[in-house]
Amino acid sequence: MPVPFLPPNDDATPFPDVEQALPEPNGLLMAGGALSPARLINAYRSGIFPWFEEGEPILWWSPDPRCIIWPDQIRVSRSLGKTLRKGHLEIAHNTAFRTVMEACAEPRARSSGTWITNSMVEAYQALHSLGIAKSLEVICEGDVVGGLYGIEIGDVFVGESMFSLVSDASKVALVHLARDCGYRLIDCQLSTPHLINMGAEEISRADYIAYLKRFGKLDSPPLTPSPEPRKIRLV
Secondary structure, eight states, X not given: OOOOEEOTTOOOSOOOOGGGSOTTTTTEEEEEOOOOHHHHHHHHHTTOEEOOOTTSOOEEEOOSSEEEEOGGGOOOOHHXXXXXXXXXXXXXXXXOHHHHHHHHHSOOTTXXXXXXXXXXXXXXXXHHHTTOEEEEEEEETTEEEEEEEEEEETTEEEEEEEEESSTTHHHHHHHHHHHHSOOSEEEEESOOHHHHHTXXXXXXXXXXXXXXXXXXXXXXXXXXXXXXXXXXXXX
């Protein structure tokens, strides 16, 4: 069955219920519409996220199962533990959001493209200015060498992407996110061997939506001032 296709810039038509998402490709729910703050906020609060490549219409997804990390179950390997104990890295919060997004957008090994398009960068920069999109920067000798960004929905952090320019930098950011940021649930969206090795697990979409309703504080106003940037020494 085809998914609904909205005209460009439509940010008012409601999303279909996530249970209507296609089983193949897994989780495709809707196409088209806009990347406006209102549309994006509504998407994340409903367990939906955009994912598409340059030249495609905006594609909206709610996969089943969903990959998540319980923060108290983050797994730290022996080598990562050594990196953490060195204390040579700093973690900064929201000091270089665009830098992190643009670094995440760089093509990866064995890939020539990216799903983090220019329109995505601008859309999430707008969410960052509203205090909804957040970043963690890993800093070494004054340079951003890794980090991650995502969306904060109450006590749920929906991770979008992360990057490393030095060994373990993205892992350091993820461990800090789990241990020190106070979230009840980290949503990784889709599983990878890397995430599973760090303690991620898959749960049903229905369970994820239930946790999102429980921890996401969806009855609270979503728009808040952007927090002050800050840095901490990683020890």
